[in-house]
Amino acid sequence: MGEITTEHFTWLSIALFFLGALGVLVRRNAITVLMCVELMLNAVNLALLAYARQWGNMEGQVLAFFVIAIAAVEAAIGLAIVVAIFRLRQTTNLDDLSILNE
Amino acid sequence: MNPIVFWSLALTSLVSGAFVVGKRSPMASALALAICLTALAGLFAALSAPFLFIIQILVYTGAVVVLIVFVIMLLDLREADLRAQSIQRGKLLFSALVCLLAGGLMLLRIAGARPAPPPAAIPPDFGTVENLADIVFTRYVLPFEIVSLILLVGILGAVVIAKRGE
Numbered sequence: 127m128g129e130i131t132t133e134h135f136t137w138l139s140i141a142l143f144f145l146g147a148l149g150v151l152v153r154r155n156a157i158t159v160l161m162c163v164e165l166m167l168n169a170v171n172l173a174l175l176a177y178a179r180q181w182g183n184m185e186g187q188v189l190a191f192f193v194i195a196i197a198a199v200e201a202a203i204g205l206a207i208v209v210a211i212f213r214l215r216q217t218t219n220l221d222d223l224s225i226l227n228e
Numbered sequence: 229m230n231p232i233v234f235w236s237l238a239l240t241s242l243v244s245g246a247f248v249v250g251k252r253s254p255m256a257s258a259l260a261l262a263i264c265l266t267a268l269a270g271l272f273a274a275l276s277a278p279f280l281f282i283i284q285i286l287v288y289t290g291a292v293v294v295l296i297v298f299v300i301m302l303l304d305l306r307e308a309d310l311r312a313q314s315i316q317r318g319k320l321l322f323s324a325l326v327c328l329l330a331g332g333l334m335l336l337r338i339a340g341a342r343p344a345p346p347p348a349a350i351p352p353d354f355g356t357v358e359n360l361a362d363i364v365f366t367r368y369v370l371p372f373e374i375v376s377l378i379l380l381v382g383i384l385g386a387v388v389i390a391k392r393g394e
Binding site: 132134135141144149153154155157175180184185187195206207209210 | 238241249284296320350383389
């Protein structure tokens with residue numbers, strides 16, 4: 127297992143990002159899709175922090191800090207929308223929500 | 229950084245991440261997400277980001293996952309509703325192919341790049357609250373204010389959207 131370098135963190139970040147992307151593509155439950163988006167955002171944060179350390183530059187950490195703040199807002203709004211839709215339609219299945227393409 | 233720590237945290241985050249994507253029940257996904265985010269917080273600490281390590285645990289596992297669990301329990305999803313959401317095999321295959329292709333292209337691009345220089349010398353206060361605040365409240369003060377405005381709009385928006393319409 128040799129030395130752990132920035133590349134290792136980048137690989138892990140790519141793997142987690144596309145794992146989340148796969149979830150967004152295949153899952154049809156709105157809440158699960160939101161969780162997969164959170165997974166993707168965290169993968170990006172990992173890459174930001176790895177490169178902030180690589181270059182000894184704090185700006186990557188500042189950006190990750192902003193990403194976490196925006197991700198929290200995204201989760202709150204997204205879940206509020208899911209609750210509102212569930213109240214109207216009694217479903218969280220994204221395939222049932224196709225008013226805009228009918 | 230200790231390779232054993234890295235590989236165990238990386239494996240934990242990948243396996244629990246796979247559970248987030250693969251579990252049929254949203255509640256199981258949410259709990260796997262909590263584990264995944266905590267493992268990532270450990271990696272943040274290993275990357276000399278102690279402030280973001282705390283923020284990750286407080287905001288993500290503390291607030292976002294709890295909010296998700298709250299909503300799942302609030303909605304009371306029926307078994308039939310979940311069964312209708314099972315994944316078709318063709319769609320899964322195609323999506324996995326697209327993700328593998330895009331991820332493979334990224335890996336190829338990184339592997340082809342010049343080897344990265346060894347990490348620059350890290351000052352001992354790198355990633356501490358003081359260090360981060362120095363930059364956030366000087367060079368990034370305008371983005372910081374905009375983020376606070378977005379947070380405010382987000383709070384109001386969540387209340388307005390989730391409120392029972394008359």
